[in-house]
Amino acid sequence: MPSAAVVGTGLIGTSIALALRGRGVTPYLLDRNPEAARTAAGLGAGVVGVPRTPVDLAVLAVPPQHVAATLHEYQLLGLADDFTDVASVKARPQEEAAELGCDLTRFVGGHPMAGREQSGPLAAQGDLFHGKPWVLTPHAGSLPRTLGRARELAELCGAVPVAMGHAEHDRAVALTSHTPHLVASLLATRLLHGDDSQLRLAGQGLRDVTRIAGGDAELWTEIIAANAPAVAEVLAEFALDLHEVVDALRDLGAGPPERHRAGRAHLTTALVRGVQGRARIPARAAGGLRLSGVAAGS
Known part of the structure; x- marks a missing residue:
């Protein structure tokens, strides 16, 4: 070039x-x-x-x-x-x-x-x-x-x-980039409500999960807003999963004994599916597709 x-x-x-x-x-x-x-x-x-x-x-x-x-x-x-x-x-x-x-x-x-x-x-x-x-x-x-x-x-x-394709790309980054950034930011927001004695216990796991929340807020507002429909779709599905886990935890914490087994099963299922989902992330970048003559539509 x-x-x-x-x-x-x-x-x-x-x-x-x-x-x-x-x-x-x-x-x-x-x-x-x-x-x-x-x-x-x-x-x-x-x-x-x-x-x-x-x-x-x-x-x-x-x-x-x-x-x-x-x-x-x-x-x-x-x-x-x-x-x-x-x-x-x-x-x-x-x-x-x-x-x-x-x-x-x-x-x-x-x-x-x-x-x-x-x-x-x-x-x-x-x-x-x-x-x-x-x-x-x-x-x-x-x-x-x-x-x-x-x-x-x-x-x-x-x-x-x-x-x-254009729309294919936007759906992909909603799942792999934009929603994760928003979720990391929402989790990091919870830390505003912790006191210093609690935050002193923060380990590498919390730092890993919230690392991307340190990005430029104005820039990420622009990025996520430009892909709002696709991000909303992924986030809505995440919210459904989150509500199921909250219900399971409440059953385990204060529900009747007969609900404990169901609550534990829901929690285990959520954790197992997380392991399975993470395993699908490629260890290395995927090989490039042949671009000669390709005209990807939007």
Whole structure:
């Protein structure tokens, strides 16, 4: 990839730029906050400013609700021949870009499945994406050149390209990313009601379960809100399971003796299903799907 630009120099954008620099590509860095772009450049992520001629690929590292407007703006400015993004929601930005009249033949959605609970350019890592899935969501009208450059970006960053449809992706991340973040945050909220003597007993298990709750609250509000229907569906199913466990615990704690056995059985079933569910998480990133000629629909 001879030339690239990164729009948005937060954690993900700066990490992409650092990865590209490590592969011999010097990206142009743009950000609404000039200080963020200068900080990224100071880390060796690229050079600040708009290129004199269009680059081959522009990476839009902005929150989901800004993808369409940013794509529209920089296509009009002629920043790049082709565009991709790295937002964690795909269907709504694609629809909004179509409504704005963006040239979607030169845009392929993308989402690297990697991150940290820290944010901003100073949290960036050039190896953040190594071995991780990088979802690409081409559509029927995507140019082969555009898809090829988006795939090359993922590979230069050390990631594994995976093709998915827009809605399929959004349902997947609702289950594997967005709902877990919300559940971790709700659990961490309970700690506000504990006294210091209780919190001194916190062990690694609690730290593991609540680690992602330390992420930027405003950014995660934007992400979850952009995928609200899919997250609500998963969270509603989780709530049903939670209510069953609460009922089982109440039977065990204060119910009549004849309810104890049923309560224990419900509790055991919940724990066993948790073990079974966790066992389904792949030990390593899934192998990339063949992307040549793929046009994943929304």
